[in-house]
């Protein structure tokens with residue numbers, strides 16, 4: 001085990017050096033310090049470019065290929081930490097001390113036992129549901145496991161809400177800007193200081209519960225889809241080890257366990273992506289964290305968010321052989337079709353997550369000779385696609401190129417790839433919500449009305 005960890009550490013330290021070397025010419029990040037609200041920014045459709053809040057949780061630098069959680073770069077965290085430590089870091093702001101980590105792990109283990117939720121879940125036709133559909137349902141049922149959270153006296157009071165819906169102003173009225181925003185925050189800071197929008201301890205417990213619970217539900221769904229009964233988590237396995245064990249029914253090898261752990265670390269947070277934003281929007285209404293995470297799962301289920309890693313595996317199967325890679329790529333590019341697992345909206349350098357997962361796939365395939373052929377096709381695809389689009393168009397492999405390959409090597413079905421994304425991202429979702437509600441303001445963008453104003457009302461017979 002120690003040798004494995006050392007080898008993996010070495011691999012990650014090497015890719016980190018490569019990453020810094022490759023982008024050292026890129027200018028350093030332009031941090032603006034604490035922003036002064038309102039911020040002037042150029043906004044595109046879908047809120048592209050809009051700045052909605054401040055955050056100390058994570059930072060993505062697309063030009064340099066950096067991913068930073070709470071000030072720590074992802075390479076250091078992957079080389080030296082575990083998902084338990086990293087999820088604690090995201091939620092609490094600091095890496096845990098030993099006693100804190102022990103306590104946190106104990107809680108995660110305790111909360112991974114979902115007797116009531118699984119009993120209820122198995123009352124539904126899970127075997128006929130998609131894995132994401134079953135996970136979404138499971139997350140809703142999870143809400144009832146800690147029933148006190150749903151008691152009326154535990155719910156936040158309306159008076160704690162610090163922001164109004166902008167519809168109270170005529171839509172033509174421009175936002176009042178700094179004065180208006182500061183006014184809202186001032187009320188919060190002075191009068192509401194003791195009475196937090198969320199009861200902090202209760203919400204934290206719910207975050208732990210969700211981080212542990214989502215994994216157990218995924219394990220149960222996988223087992224049910226294979227006509228088996230869900231498995232109890234084991235106290236002798238790590239979070240990643242348990243997740244693999246509950247999914248496959250087999251105790252993972254040290255390499256498998258560590259690689260799953262790293263994959264969980266790499267997917268835990270990634271800025272204001274659609275699912276994170278969606279959890280924050282729901283939580284900003286003071287809906288509880290279970291509802292908020294449910295919306296994150298729903299957002300992730302869409303093909304434009306989760307799912308590209310499944311498409312990568314399908315492409316590799318379709319290509320079929322190393323010899324067929326070149327003609328396949330050429331045909332695809334000539335038809336202006338995209339190659340799944342390449343390119344990224346934010347990264348215009350090699351995605352740091354793919355940098356880590358690539359060599360780990362290489363390490364893992366040595367334990368799994370049955371996947372050598374698939375892996376060779378993947379390597380050839382990376383080489384050919386990079387030659388066609390890499391340096392010139394700044395299109396590199398993204399995290400999804402290797403995550404699906406790694407999950408396949410770990411014996412995980414394609415349909416669980418997106419749920420596994422949720423198992424990790426739930427740490428980011430809960431952390432971002434937790435941070436945001438401290439200075440909550442209900443999200444309320446506007447639409448530009450391009451419809452008519454002078455329609456004459458017609459009775460139903462005349463329509």
Ligand SMILES: CC(C)(COP(=O)(O)OP(=O)(O)OC[C@H]1O[C@@H](n2cnc3c(N)ncnc32)[C@H](O)[C@@H]1OP(=O)(O)O)[C@@H](O)C(=O)NCCC(=O)NCCS
Nearest residue numbers: 308337338339340341342343344345346393395398399400
């Ligand atoms: C992720 C993605 C949506 C980012 O897109 P984007 O930054 O908005 O870039 P665009 O879609 O506007 O594409 C810009 C150019 O790069 C090309 N391009 C981008 N990704 C490409 C890919 N994977 N394969 C081939 N060409 C690609 C586009 O065809 C376009 O070319 P053009 O300028 O000649 O028309 C895009 O790269 C993509 O669809 N990738 C495949 C799906 C995927 O792997 N998704 C997971 C992301 S983590």
